[in-house]
Every structure is written in C-alpha cells, then in structure tokens.
Amino acid sequence: MIDPASRAEIDDTIDRIISRLTDRAAVLGPAFVALLDASRRAASGGKRLRPMLVVASFNAFGGRPEDTKGTYDIAAAFELLHTAFVIHDDVIDHDIERRGVPNVAGEFRARAREKGADAAGSALLGDAAAILAGDVLLHEASRLIALADIGVERRRRLFELYDDAVLISAAGELADVEHSVSTSSPEASAIFDATFNKTAVYTFRAPLAAGAVLAGADDDALASLAAAGDRLGLAFQLADDLIGAFGSAAQAGRASGGDLREAKKTPLVALARDTAHWSDVNDAIAVAHTGPIAVRHAQRLLERSGARRELRDLIDRTLSDVRFSADDPSLPPAAGTLLRELADLVERRVP
Template sequence: MADPWMVNMISLPEDSSTAVDHALDAVLTRLTERAIPRGSAALALIRATGEATSGGKRFRPALVVAAFDAFGGDRDHADGLWDVAAAFELLHTAFVIHDDLIDRDIERRGVPNVGGTFRSRARALGVGDAGAERVGDAAAVLAGDILLYEAARLVAMADVDADQRVRLFSLLDDAVLVSAIGELADVEHALVPTEPDAAQLLSAAHDKTAVYSFCAPLAAGAVLAGADEGDRAVLMTAGADLGLAFQLVDDLIGTFGSAAQAGRLAGADLREAKRTPLISFARETAAWPQISSALAMAPTGPIAVQAAQRELDASGAREQLVTLIGHTLASVRRRAAELPDEPHALIERLAAGIEGRIP
C-alpha cells in the first residue's frame, strides 16, 4: 500500500491539496477536542492516528479530484468534493494501520506506527513485553476503526445532493468489503498447506487494491461531477484492471525491484517467501524443482535472493507476468477509449504510470 510512485503520475495541485488537508485537519481537530477530557490514553490514540494520516501522497484524493475535473465538474460549486476526497485518504490510512497489524509490523516509513507507539507507551507504564504487544495491537485495531468511521462520517456530512450520497455510500461499501475480503484471502493464501492456484492469487491481488485505490475514488469524482451511468460503469471496469495491473507490478517490484523502488530490502517478497502470481506461474514450469530449491534458500541472504531471481527469470515466469500486465493494461486502454477525451486521457496517464514501474 505504499504510495511514493503514485505522485509521479498524478498529484493534487497546491490549492486542492490545501483544501483536502483542511478537511483532514477538521476531522483530527474534532477528535482531539473530544479526546482531551477523556484522559491521556485517549489523546495518545488520536495523536498516533493523526501521525498515521500525515505525510501521505494523497493519491486517492487526487484521483477523486482528477476524475471530477475530467468530467467537467465545477470546483466553485462543489463544496462536498474536498470532504469526499479526504474520506478516501482516511479509508486508505485505516487499511494501512490494519495491514501493519496483520503483518506484525511496528514501523512504517522508518518510524513507529500506531502499534509500535503504543507498545512503547505500555512499556513506559511498566507493562511487560507480552502485555505491551497486546496494547499495541489493540490500539492499531481501534485507530483503524476510528478512521473507517470518520471516512463514512465525512461522506454522510458532505455537501452533496441525496442521490450523490447514495451512490457515494455504495462505492464506500464496496471499497471496504472487497478490500477486507482480499486481505483475508491474502493471509489465508500465505498460511494454508496447499498452494493456491494462479486464479485465486490474481483474485486476491485485485481485491486488495483495485476497488479502494482506483475504482471507488475515480467513480466518486465522476459522481460528484454528474457523469452519466454509462461513463461511470466504464470507469469502474477500467479502474478494476488498473488496480490489478498495479498489484501485479508491485509483485514484480517485490521480487526483482531495487531497494529504492521497493522502499524496502531488494527481493523482500523472496525473503518473506510470499506466494504471488509470479511464483504460481513458476510452479507450472519444468524448472520448478530448481526454482523451489532456490526459493527455499532465499531468506538466508542477498546472494541466495539473486540466485532465486535468476531461476525465476530463466523459467519464463517473469516474462509471463509482464505479458499479463500488458494484456491487462491493453484492456484498460480499450475501455478508456469509450470515455470522453479528458477522462480517457486521465486513464491513459494512469496506465502509462503503472507500465513505467515494471522492473
């Protein structure tokens, strides 16, 4: 769920960024004011939640605004735009907090996340290691829950008409449900004794990212701009393929990308023995026995990682995944051609940005 690449494709203009930040600040100010009389733990939770919300690239709000502009929306008569855009940032932050908890991570971007902050706080209060871990986990669950609610509250309170609100809540419903299903599938696929097949892994890859990162924010901007139902349907279909292609490229980066590109150790997915569509494709090749042996050694260090990378590359699995990404983005472009010029250009820009990340 990392965002650094996204700013190169699309970002909020300064005035729009300020408007979204004001909407987010209003949420955090209200929460802080309500937490202060409830004691230090409540205030610490809201402050940690605010830290999690700060510093992001605001990609999903940028998509809301970009789609709104592309479909001819009038910013001078769209006060609700900024609250809806901010809602998608809160949704993203909630998922990131919960994702860190699921992955047992206590840092993000090199600093303690909500769980890590509350582990330290518990230890400072005299709690032992096991108890501190429990406190940190509880804080992460609760911070994510608060932001999920606040995202829904922003949509509920936004200055939009009744029909738009119904459509926006439908998008939010899908974003939450499908993303949760995808995350659960991803965890199960990592732990079940039987190897999931490529179709299952591709479905989870889509569900984890596509709806909340692409389909829903794009469609939300289109709803606010008054786009017709047909164009919104095309946008949702294109967004689904964009999200899948993004996740597949992310898998390639996790296996073959540099540390700078991945934002973590090179070959991190190999070190962590992640089950990805790439590995599923490799399993179907005649070279699987050699690949399997190399993958088993990958967690031992960089030389073993490089050996596994060479085996995967030589098997043709990497090329197969790159081909699938190409087919998926070709589908995006075919569907986008049905849209008016400005939305078409927006989708093309997103497709080109994803394509440009392939390692």
C-alpha cells in the same frame, strides 16, 4: 493529475478532519490523545493517490467545486479508508514499522515498555492501539460521506462505492492470509482474485467512480470508468508484486526481495509454479529468509523461469486495455486523458 492548489486543499481537509478527532480525544484521556497523534502521523504525507483520483475524476467529468462543496471531504474519506487499511494490514503482518519509522503499533509498543510492560504486554497494547486507530478512521470515513453536502442520491451512490471498497478489500485480505498459512498451493486464479480484491476496488475503481458521481456522470460513463479502474487496480497491484520481489529498497520501503523472504504466494510465484523451473524456484524461496545472497539467488531463478517476463507482459496487456478504453465515446475527452495518464503512472512503477 491535479494542480498544486488542489493537492494543498486535500492535505488541508485531511488535517482539519484529524484535528477534529484530536480535539474530541482531549477529554478522553492521554492514551487516546496519543492514539490520535499516531493516527495523524500515519495519515500524513504519502502520495495521496486515492483522494487525488477523486478530485481528478471530478474535474475530468466537468465537476464545478462551487456546485459540489463536499468533493474534498469525499476525497479525504478515501485517504482515511486507505490509512485504516494500512494500519490494520500492519497488524495482520506483525509489522511495527513502516518505511523505517514506527507505525501505530510500534509507537504503542514503545509506550507500553515505558510503562513497564513485558514483551507480551507491549505487543498486546501495540496491536490493540493499531486496531482501534484503524476503526476510528474507518468510522470517520463513513461519517464524512454521511455528512458531506452532496445531496441524497449522490450520497446513496457513494455509499455503494464505499461498501464495495470495504467488503471486497476485506475479502481479498482474508483470502491472502488464508493462502499464506495453507500448506497447499492455491490455484493461480485464486491468487489473482485475492490480489485484485485487496487493492483494485478501493484504490482505483471506487475513487474514480466517486469523483465521476459527484460530477454527475451518466451510467454508461460510470460503467466504462469502473471497468478501466479495475484494470488499473490490477496492474497496480501486480506491479507491487514485482516490486516486492525485485524492487529496490527505495521502491519497496524495505530491503529488496521482502516478498521472497516472507515466501508470499503472489501471482509471480503462481506463474513460476507452472514452469519447468518450479522445483528450483520453490527450493530457493524456501531459504530466501536466510539473507540477501539467498534472496538474490531466488530472484535469478524467478527471472530464469520466465515468470517475471510473463507477469510484466500481463501488466502491459492490462494497461493496453486501459488505454483502449480511454477512447470510449461515453467518456469525456478529459476522462480519457486521465486514464491514459494513470496507465503511464502505473507503467513507470514496474521494476
């Protein structure tokens, strides 16, 4: 999608930005230094999907780095936005680890215990630290857009994209949590809307559009790209839902069937609810938290219901739409190629 040199530039830019924050923290006390160190770890590594999409789209639309010096700062802004969302999401889910290592909340719970705090105090400090770390990174993402050397009109359009990314994602996350605590079953359309809003805009639509804006793409191309980004984002999140139910531990970053153990109301479950097998599926999910045997039983019943196949078919149709839109004459050939590559990337994720 991008060359190794561009990936290295993305990593260097993010490191430089986090170093600026760490330098600022040095005079604000040891706890804040520890917070920024934990934030650096949260932002390190990873696939860098969102910043790579910014750069790949910029290149596909004929952007020239020497003419748009702020491109990598904008790319970094989308990675910091993602990191902030992940940190806050862990607080919402009461998670203290991510992929087997302590996250920001987990690190600060340990810090609190070292200072003699009890369980409640440790949880309080862990959650507070994670919320504040996410807040700092959200601020820094905004600051990067505000100060990037990109010109007034491009900055305005980028802030519109950033605005959508933050507001729509927050709305999706809130809806998802509300669904999880409700004793009633939300409509399937509401579950699919929350699934889309949580991820699609900030993961695909906004980064792709940001790169195109930086490269000077016209309105027709941006509209076509945004629509394709929405479809990619939906397929990406639906694939995540299949990973959460059926993926391996390596894919999911935790024990297989995590979404079933937590009885999450996902699109997969919404599709199963409309089948003749729902009663058995529902009963199996209700006890999936008891262990791997119960999880496997729930997986088998979901498979038998046809919901897994139906969701996979929906992903396939959605990606077919992306591939069709890649031939839109408003897009340069390189942008069409990028969309096809991304459709293939999402397809390979489906368990």
